[in-house]
Amino acid sequence: MSALLEVRNLQVRVEEREILHGLSLTVNKGEVHAIMGPNGSGKSTLSHVIAGKPGYEVTGGEILFKGEDLLEMDPDERAAKGVFLAFQYPVEIPGVATMTFLRTALNAQRKARGESEYSTPDFLKKVREVAASLNIPQEMLRRGVNVGFSGGEKKRNEVLQMALFEPSLCILDEMDSGLDIDALRIAADGVNALRSSERAMVVITHYQRLLNYIVPDFVHVMSKGRVVKSGGKELALELEESGYAQFEDQAA
Amino acid sequence: MPAELETVERVRRIDVDQYRYGFETIIESEKAPKGLSEDIVRFISAKKDEPEWMLEWRLEAYRRWLTMQEPTWARVDYPKIDYQDLYYYSAPKQKKALASLDEVDPEILKTYEKLGIPLREQEILAGVVRPEGETDGEAPRRVAVDAVFDSVSVATTFQAELKKAGVIFMPISHALREHPDLVRKYLGTVVPTSDNFFATLNSAVFSDGSFVYVPPGVRCPMELSTYFRINERNTGQFERTLIIADKGSYVSYLEGCTAPQRDENQLHAAVVELIALDDAEIKYSTVQNWYPGNSEGKGGVYNFVTKRGDCRGKNSKISWTQVETGSAITWKYPSCILRGDNSRGEFYSIAISNGYQQVDSGTKMIHLGKNTTSRIISKGIAAGKSQNTYRGLVSAHRKATGSRNFTACDSLLIGDKCGAHTVPYVEAKNSSALFEHEATTSKISEDVLFYCVQRGLSQEEAVGLVVNGFVRDVLQQLPMEFAVEAQKLISISLEGSVG
Ligand SMILES: Nc1ncnc2c1ncn2[C@@H]1O[C@H](COP(=O)(O)OP(=O)(O)OP(=O)(O)O)[C@@H](O)[C@H]1O
Ligand SMILES: [Mg+2]
Numbered sequence: 001m002s003a004l005l006e007v008r009n010l011q012v013r014v015e016e017r018e019i020l021h022g023l024s025l026t027v028n029k030g031e032v033h034a035i036m037g038p039n040g041s042g043k044s045t046l047s048h049v050i051a052g053k054p055g056y057e058v059t060g061g062e063i064l065f066k067g068e069d070l071l072e073m074d075p076d077e078r079a080a081k082g083v084f085l086a087f088q089y090p091v092e093i094p095g096v097a098t099m100t101f102l103r104t105a106l107n108a109q110r111k112a113r114g115e116s117e118y119s120t121p122d123f124l125k126k127v128r129e130v131a132a133s134l135n136i137p138q139e140m141l142r143r144g145v146n147v148g149f150s151g152g153e154k155k156r157n158e159v160l161q162m163a164l165f166e167p168s169l170c171i172l173d174e175m176d177s178g179l180d181i182d183a184l185r186i187a188a189d190g191v192n193a194l195r196s197s198e199r200a201m202v203v204i205t206h207y208q209r210l211l212n213y214i215v216p217d218f219v220h221v222m223s224k225g226r227v228v229k230s231g232g233k234e235l236a237l238e239l240e241e242s243g244y245a246q247f248e249d250q251a252a
Numbered sequence: 253m254p255a256e257l258e259t260v261e262r263v264r265r266i267d268v269d270q271y272r273y274g275f276e277t278i279i280e281s282e283k284a285p286k287g288l289s290e291d292i293v294r295f296i297s298a299k300k301d302e303p304e305w306m307l308e309w310r311l312e313a314y315r316r317w318l319t320m321q322e323p324t325w326a327r328v329d330y331p332k333i334d335y336q337d338l339y340y341y342s343a344p345k346q347k348k349a350l351a352s353l354d355e356v357d358p359e360i361l362k363t364y365e366k367l368g369i370p371l372r373e374q375e376i377l378a379g380v381v382r383p384e385g386e387t388d389g390e391a392p393r394r395v396a397v398d399a400v401f402d403s404v405s406v407a408t409t410f411q412a413e414l415k416k417a418g419v420i421f422m423p424i425s426h427a428l429r430e431h432p433d434l435v436r437k438y439l440g441t442v443v444p445t446s447d448n449f450f451a452t453l454n455s456a457v458f459s460d461g462s463f464v465y466v467p468p469g470v471r472c473p474m475e476l477s478t479y480f481r482i483n484e485r486n487t488g489q490f491e492r493t494l495i496i497a498d499k500g501s502y503v504s505y506l507e508g509c510t511a512p513q514r515d516e517n518q519l520h521a522a523v524v525e526l527i528a529l530d531d532a533e534i535k536y537s538t539v540q541n542w543y544p545g546n547s548e549g550k551g552g553v554y555n556f557v558t559k560r561g562d563c564r565g566k567n568s569k570i571s572w573t574q575v576e577t578g579s580a581i582t583w584k585y586p587s588c589i590l591r592g593d594n595s596r597g598e599f600y601s602i603a604i605s606n607g608y609q610q611v612d613s614g615t616k617m618i619h620l621g622k623n624t625t626s627r628i629i630s631k632g633i634a635a636g637k638s639q640n641t642y643r644g645l646v647s648a649h650r651k652a653t654g655s656r657n658f659t660a661c662d663s664l665l666i667g668d669k670c671g672a673h674t675v676p677y678v679e680a681k682n683s684s685a686l687f688e689h690e691a692t693t694s695k696i697s698e699d700v701l702f703y704c705v706q707r708g709l710s711q712e713e714a715v716g717l718v719v720n721g722f723v724r725d726v727l728q729q730l731p732m733e734f735a736v737e738a739q740k741l742i743s744i745s746l747e748g749s750v751g
Contacts, residue, residue: 095721
C-alpha cells in the first residue's frame with residue numbers, strides 16, 4: 001500500500017536561491033511526524049510547497065499524495081483532496097465573517113469532491129460543537145476572519161478549521177508559537193482528538209514541550225534544506241539537550 | 253443559500269469576457285433623426301406633449317450648451333464624441349397608454365427577464381416580496397418599479413398603494429403633464445441648466461426619468477426602484493430624475509442599470525436632483541453595471557452623470573450609496589449641498605474597475621448651514637488595466653460653523669497593471685469646521701489569497717471573497733435585497749482579474 005505522503009528528493013528554489021536540496025519524507029496514514037530544526041532550515045518552505053503556495057520553483061524531485069502527483073494540482077484541489085496547512089502566521093481577512101468563511105470553504109471543498117453541501121442547520125451544529133470543544137466563543141465566529149484575534153485565538157481558529165474540514169493530512173507549522181500554557185493544551189487536545197488511523201499529521205515545532213502534548217511517532221531534524229536525522233520521539237528530547245549544532249556539518 | 257456561496261457559484265458559471273446582459277431586444281422603435289438641433293429639441297418636447305414653458309426651458313439649455321466646452325479635468329481618456337452622430341430620441345412603439353404590466357410588449361418583459369430583474373421582480377409584481385432567509389417577522393419589503401426602457405417609461409407598478417400614501421412616483425414626462433407646478437417649482441433648482449456641459453445637454457434633450465414627491469410627514473411605504481437600460485444603437489440616454497422629500501418625510505430610492513453589449517460606445521448623461529426639506533430624509537442607492545467594454549477595451553458605455561442632493565431644510569439628510577461596476581468611462585460625483593442647519597450628507601461608494609475601464613468618481617460635500625455633518629466612505633477596487641480615481645471636495649462656507657466631515661478612502665489594487673488615485677480637495681472658510689481625512693491604498697495580499705485557496709476556494713472565489721470583505725461597510729448601507737445582488741455583481745465584475 002502506498003504512503004499517504006511521499007516526498008522524494010525535493011529541490012526547491014525561491015528567487016533563484018535553492019532552499020530545499022533534495023528532501024525526502026514518507027508519511028503513512030495514522031502517523032504523527034514532528035519536524036524540528038533551526039530557523040531558516042526550510043520547514044515552512046516544505047509546508048508551503050506541499051500546500052501549493054505560489055512563488056516556489058520545484059526544480060527536482062516529486063511529491064506524491066495518495067499515490068497522485070501533488071505538484072500537478074492547484075492548491076484548492078489539494079485542499080479538497082485532504083491537504084490542510086495550519087499556518088505559522090494566519091492572516092486576517094477584514095469584513096469576511098469567520099462563519100461565512102468556514103461555510104464557503106467547507107462547501108467549496110465538498111463540492112470539489114462531488115459531495116453535497118451542508119445544510120445550514122447541520123453546518124451550524126457542527127461548527128458549534130467543534131468551537132465549544134476548542135473553547136471558541138460564538139461571538140468570535142461572527143467577527144472577521146482572525147480580525148482582532150489574539151495570537152492564541154488565531155491558532156485555535158486554525159485547529160477549528162482542521163476539525164471542520166477533516167483533512168487526511170494536517171501540517172501544523174509552529175502551532176505552539178505565541179500560545180500560553182493553557183491555550184497550548186486546549187489546541188493540542190483539539191489536535192489529538194483528530195488523531196486517527198485514517199489521518200496523518202506533520203507537526204513543525206521548535207520545542208519539545210508541544211511534543212509532550214502531541215506525542216509523535218517520528219521526529220525528523222531538518223538543517224539547511226535537508227532531513228539530516230530521523231528517529232523516534234526520544235530524538236526530540238535529545239535535541240533539547242544538545243541543540244542543532246551537531247547537525248550543521250552533516251547538512252553542509 | 254448564503255450570498256457568498258451564490259456568488260461563488262455564479263462566478264464559476266460565467267466565462268471571462270462574457271457579458272451576461274449582452275443581447276438586444278428587437279422592438280420597432282420610433283426615432284428622431286440623428287443629430288442635435290433646435291428642431292430635435294422641439295421634436296422631443298412635442299413627443300412628450302410638454303407645456304410651453306418646458307420647451308422654452310429646454311431651448312434655453314440647448315442654446316447655452318452650444319457655448320460650452322466638454323470638461324477635460326477628469327482622469328479619463330476617450331475618443332472625441334460626435335454629438336451630431338447620435339440619436340436623441342427613441343421610444344418603443346406603443347399604441348396606447350398602458351394601464352398595467354399585462355399590456356407591456358412581451359419583448360420588453362422578456363428583456364427584463366434576461367436582465368435578471370425577475371429574480372426579485374416577478375415576486376414583486378405578484379405583490380409579495382420576502383427574500384428567502386430574511387424573514388425576521390418584519391413586514392415584507394416591497395419595491396415599486398418604474399422601468400425606463402431606453403427613453404420611455406413603460407410600466408409603473410404599485411401605483412395604487414403609493415397613491416394612498418400620497419406619494420407621487422411616475423415618469424417625469426407624466427409628472428410634467430399631471431403635476432406641472434411641482435415639477436416647475438423644483439426642476440433645475442439643484443442642478444441648474446447651466447451647471448456643466450453634460451448636465452446642460454441633458455436639460456435640453458432629456459427623454460424621461462423618474463419623478464418622486466413624498467408629502468409632508470409621510471414615510472414612503474416601499475422602496476422605489478427604477479431600472480434603466482440602453483438598448484437602441486447609438487441612442488444617447490439622457491434621464492432626468494427629480495426627487496422631493498417634503499417636510500418630515502422619508503424615501504429610499506434605488507436605481508439599477510444594465511445595457512446590452514455593443515461595439516459602438518454609448519453616451520449616457522443623466523441628471524439626478526434630490527431635494528430634502530426640513531427634517532426629511534432621502535436615501536438614494538445605485539447599482540450600475542453597464543457594459544464596460546470587452547477585454548481589449550472596445551465598446552462600453554460612457555457615463556457622464558450629474559447627481560446632486562440639496563439638504564434644503566434644517567435637520568434634513570441625504571445619503572448616496574453607489575456600487576459602480578460597469579461603464580467604460582465613469583464621470584460621476586453624487587454630491588450634497590448642506591444648506592439647512594444640522595443637515596447631514598453621506599456618500600458611500602464602491603467603484604470597481606477591471607479591463608480597460610476608467611473611473612473618475614467621488615463626491616462633493618458643500619457645508620453651508622450651521623452644524624452640518626457629512627461622511628464619505630469610498631472603496632475603490634482596480635483590477636486589470638483599469639484606472640480608478642477618487643475625486644472629492646469637502647468645503648465649509650464662512651457661516652457653516654461647527655461643520656464636520658469624516659472621509660475615508662480606501663483603494664485596493666489587484667495585479668500591477670492598474671492604477672488607483674485619490675484626489676481630495678478641502679476648503680474650510682471658517683475655523684470651527686473639523687474635517688478628517690483618511691486614505692489607504694493596498695495591493696490585494698498574496699498571503700490572504702493563498703490562505704483562502706488553501707482552504708479550498710478557487711483563486712477567483714478568493715478574490716471575490718476578499719473584495720466583498722473590503723467593501724462590506726458600504727454594502728451594509730444598501731437595502732438588503734440589493735446588497736445581495738451587488739455582492740454577486742462585484743464578484744462577476746472581477747472575473748478574469750487574476751492570472
Ligand atoms: N519568499 C522568499 N524569498 C526569499 N527567501 C526566502 C523566501 N521564503 C523563504 N526564504 C528563505 O528560505 C529559507 C528557509 O525559510 P523557512 O521559512 O522555510 O524556514 P523555517 O525553517 O520555517 O524557519 P523558522 O523556524 O524561522 O520558521 C530562509 O533562509 C528564508 O530566508
Ligand atoms: Mg517557519
